[in-house]
């Protein structure tokens with residue numbers, strides 16, 4: 267039933283330095299046809315090294331094989347399921363990659379004259395129109411390079427808007443279930459952060475919100491569905507409470523995979539929000555990017571959007587408008603991560619409205635399937651209905667000394683990437699799982715079987731789980747020593 271431990275090709279691949287033998291090389295340059303100069307004379311003696319210590323001397327095929335073997339140790343979405351909650355690690359269809367690599371798209375230069383870049387401008391305008399429709403907002407910028415960057419842009423838009431009303435205010439309210447980027451962003455945008463406690467259902471506490479909103483509050487930043495996967499059912503009332511005091515509602519849209527084509531933030535009172543195209547709109551993510559975090563706003567915030575703004579040129583084409591008096595300015599070079607925008611448009615158009623709706627329904631169904639199949643063995647952090655992700659905790663397994671991090675590492679032995687560990691912080695010992703819509707029932711069943719097996723191991727052989735993973739080249743690491751005494755250089759002696 268359970269998948270066999272994944273086979274790792276050549277797990278005993280050594281360091282490239284160990285392959286070195288003097289005199290080997292990968293490529294030889296032809297004899298120079300210009301006179302040689304003395305580099306020390308040209309650059310100064312202290313800028314020139316007679317040799318690079320321990321520089322590995324290897325042939326081309328040894329270089330290629332070494333790095334190809336190393337690449338097989340990496341786990342990616344093309345290997346198998348990636349149940350990381352809050353990340354929406356869905357499979358990225360190859361058609362998106364194909365489109366982004368087309369010569370006329372990948373080869374464009376951002377300084378190309380507008381007349382010669384009409385196709386690219388049209389791509390951006392189309393994507394903007396679709397995202398405005400999907401979010402129910404009035405205007406959008408595609409410039410920010412990630413979710414957190416979108417948050418910063420959104421907070422600067424709020425600041426500029428409130429400043430134009432005479433007072434930027436001092437505080438941003440953030441629920442205690444929030445992603446860490448939210449408070450960090452608010453502080454970078456020059457605001458103080460005040461935490462709002464969640465109620466017993468894991469949702470925004472309206473009374474706490476009501477008591478906290480004052481003329482000093484610029485905005486509430488809230489993720490919806492929140493980081494427990496729960497839809498904030500009182501979001502429209504929260505918007506009313508904020509608006510009555512002149513404050514704004516910022517929605518962190520990282521969890522839009524649960525809402526696309528089903529519910530629109532613009533319809534439930536949101537003033538400004540970001541999307542993570544690299545999550546919801548199926549562009550590859552991980553390893554630090556690139557990503558895209560478009561920010562959608564209501565009409566009153568539109569004048570402050572970053573420049574340039576893509577607009578109709580009135581002659582059936584498109585242009586970039588750099589002149590907007592109230593703009594907060596640029597937040598990124600050029601127009602944003604264009605390749606990511608292309609992939610998001612390809613994803614949106616390939617699915618169409620019905621496909622996007624089905625995607626949302628499948629994401630919610632898959633998460634609830636896992637939740638139902640594991641709820642007898644793992645405790646749920648909160649018991650209410652959830653959407654695209656579910657959060658268990660390790661309370662039951664702790665009785666045999668096993669923690670969420672141990673179970674996550676044991677999943678590696680079963681051939682799965684771990685789930686999200688210890689987040690959100692309001693759920694002690696959190697095990698946060700988001701399967702996404704792209705996993706088949708067969709893959710979900712394998713994951714469920716692995717989690718069920720591990721629950722059994724926690725009871726009968728807790729040491730096995732606490733020492734996982736065992737099937738990998740590098741087994742359980744001393745994480746404290748790794749952080750405190752990192753070895754950053756290879757030494758031969």
Ligand SMILES: *Cc1c(COP(=O)(O)O)cnc(C)c1O
Nearest residue numbers: 352412413414445447489518520
């Ligand atoms: C991923 C995430 C972010 C940050 O997005 P990045 O693109 O990684 O900067 C913010 N909030 C939530 C809820 C997220 O899941």
